[in-house]
Amino acid sequence: xxxxxxxxxxxxxLVLSLVLFGGFVGLAGADVLAVYYSIYRGAFGTxxxxxxxLTSAAPLMLTALCTALPARLGxxxxxxxxxxxxxxxxxxxxxxxxxxxxxxAALAGMALAAMLAGGLLIGLVGWLRHSRNVNETISSLLLxxxxxxxxxxxxxxxxxxxxxxxxxxTHHIGETHMLGSLSESSIHWGFGYGIIVCLLLWxxxxxxxxxxxxxxxxxxxxxxKLSGLPVGRIAVxxxxxxxxxxxxxxxxxxxxxxxxxxxxxxxxxxxxxxxxSFAARHHPLAIIPVAILFGGIRAAGGxxxxxxxxxxxxxxxxxxxxxxxxxGSEAVFARLAEQRGRAA
Numbered sequence: 016x017x018x019x020x021x022x023x024x025x026x027x028x029l030v031l032s033l034v035l036f037g038g039f040v041g042l043a044g045a046d047v048l049a050v051y052y053s054i055y056r057g058a059f060g061t062x063x064x065x066x067x068x069l070t071s072a073a074p075l076m077l078t079a080l081c082t083a084l085p086a087r088l089g090x091x092x093x094x095x096x097x098x099x100x101x102x103x104x105x106x107x108x109x110x111x112x113x114x115x116x117x118x119x120a121a122l123a124g125m126a127l128a129a130m131l132a133g134g135l136l137i138g139l140v141g142w143l144r145h146s147r148n149v150n151e152t153i154s155s156l157l158l159x160x161x162x163x164x165x166x167x168x169x170x171x172x173x174x175x176x177x178x179x180x181x182x183x184x185t186h187h188i189g190e191t192h193m194l195g196s197l198s199e200s201s202i203h204w205g206f207g208y209g210i211i212v213c214l215l216l217w218x219x220x221x222x223x224x225x226x227x228x229x230x231x232x233x234x235x236x237x238x239x240k241l242s243g244l245p246v247g248r249i250a251v252x253x254x255x256x257x258x259x260x261x262x263x264x265x266x267x268x269x270x271x272x273x274x275x276x277x278x279x280x281x282x283x284x285x286x287x288x289x290x291x292s293f294a295a296r297h298h299p300l301a302i303i304p305v306a307i308l309f310g311g312i313r314a315a316g317g318x319x320x321x322x323x324x325x326x327x328x329x330x331x332x333x334x335x336x337x338x339x340x341x342x343g344s345e346a347v348f349a350r351l352a353e354q355r356g357r358a359a
Contacts, residue, residue, distance in 0.1 A: 025294050028344040032337040039332060045323045057318035058311025066201045072310030073271075074099065076209030076302055077264035078288030080216060081137060083297040084257035085151070087220065088233040088250055090144065094137050094155030095261040096285025097162035101136050102129035102262025104166050106269045107276035108174075110188030118191045125192070125266050133262020134255040136162065141254030145247040151254075163281050170277050184277035194271035205267030210303060212260055217299040229253055261285060287313070290338050293345070309334070 037047040058068050081095035109128040113121040136158055143149035169185075176186045194204045220226035232239040232246050239246050265280060273279055291309055295301035316330035 024344045024348050025296060025341055028340040029294070029337060032333065032340050035336050035340075036333045039336075040323075040325070040329075043325060045325060050319060050323055050325070053318045053322050054312065054315045057315030064311075064314060067314035068307060068311040069202045069206050070310075071313045072306040073203070073205035073209045074264035074267055074284040075287055075291055075306040075310055075313075076213055077260045077267070078285045079291040079295065079302045079306060080212065080288075080299065081133075081257040081261035081285065082289045082292035083295065083299065083302060084216065084220070084253050084260075085137075085141070085250075086292065086297040087229050088253055089236075090141070090250065090254070091152045092137060092140055092155045092254060092257065093152055093289050094140055094158050094258070094285070095264075095288045096281065096283065097155070097159035098133035098136050098258045098261035099265040099268070099285050100159075100162040100166050100280045101132040102265030103269045103280040104162075104169065104265070104276045105129050105132040105262070106266035107185050107188060110192050110270070111186055114189050114192070121188075121192045122194065122270060125188075125270060126263060129262040129266035129269075130259035131262070133265065134259035137258025137261070138251050138255035140258075141251040142247075145250045159285070163278075166276065166280065167278060174276075176275070179275075179277070182277055182279070184273075184275040187274045188269065190274075192270065193274060194267065203267070203271035205264075205271050208263060208267060209306070212263065213299045213303050216256070216260070220299065261288070287334065290334060290341070293341050294337070 033051075037051070040050045041047050057064055059065060078095040078099060081098055082092055085092040106125040106129040109125045110121055113124050116124070137155065140151050140155045140158065143154050144151040171183045174185045175183045196203050197207060220229060228239075228244055228249060231242070232244055232249050236246055264284060268280055268282075268284075269276055287309060291302060291305050294309075295305040312330055312333060316327065319325045319329050320327050
């Protein structure tokens with residue numbers, strides 16, 4: 016099999032997804048080519064579109080890591096949405112507690128609190144899996160709902176700012192504690208955070224001893240245990256690292272977009288991160304361009320609705336088609352690898 020086949024198969028799935036999506040759009044009575052052009056124009060057609068795309072890609076990179084890192088151990092963790100919510104809530108509370116502090120110190124404190132919240136949440140998933148044999152997919156999904164419910168209770172009740180009538184929220188963290196923009200654009204520093212974290216984790220898992228231990232545990236857990244590796248501890252640390260990345264995405268949403276914690280933190284970034292992780296085959300560097308692609312799809316959603324009268328959920332249909340075909344491509348890839356092994 017060609018060395019680039021692991022990435023060629025998902026790419027083929029993406030192309031087929033666009034073809035199937037075109038058929039869906041055609042059945043809805045829209046001009047297929049015009050819709051494709053609107054997606055391109057809304058995502059990458061102008062500098063304004065690029066800014067919207069890269070802004071949307073920032074949290075997607077970080078939430079994709081929440082699924083990609085545990086996947087190296089064979090764990091399917093889908094708790095990125097809960098980690099984003101928990102991280103955003105803790106970032107807002109920390110920002111309010113440090114509202115009179117130095118802005119740099121406040122932002123650092125918000126980032127650390129958010130990463131700790133997300134890391135503990137997903138670390139709990141890893142601990143439950145290896146100490147109590149609780150399925151990580153189910154536990155992480157349930158923790159999503161738990162985090163969202165806690166956020167809703169707090170922003171509507173004890174932590175609500177009385178001035179937020181239409182959308183209950185916490186108090187504002189202060190303009191001095193907001194993340195700035197890159198250069199003279201509207202792209203905030205969250206995009207830079209996403210790039211940096213992906214690069215650092217690629218170095219950690221591809222060039223460090225810890226990454227070798229993770230690959231060994233993921234490849235053959237029995238051999239890893241016989242070698243003396245603390246598999247349970249490794250699983251918890253890997254899950255905590257992924258959760259910390261998603262928690263940082265919550266901090267970015269608070270400090271760069273909303274300025275406060277509210278239900279807007281539950282914006283499906285965590286669920287889209289699952290799709291991005293699978294499309295990138297759980298590779299930290301491949302997550303960067305894939306997140307930009309899906310950020311463009313998210314940015315173009317409004318244009319499809321406005322110019323072609325398509326429902327707002329049209330973007331979700333495209334993402335659903337991509338996800339189904341990606342899962343199918345995984346099965347094809349596994350079958351080809353199996354046939355190659357038999358032939359050898």
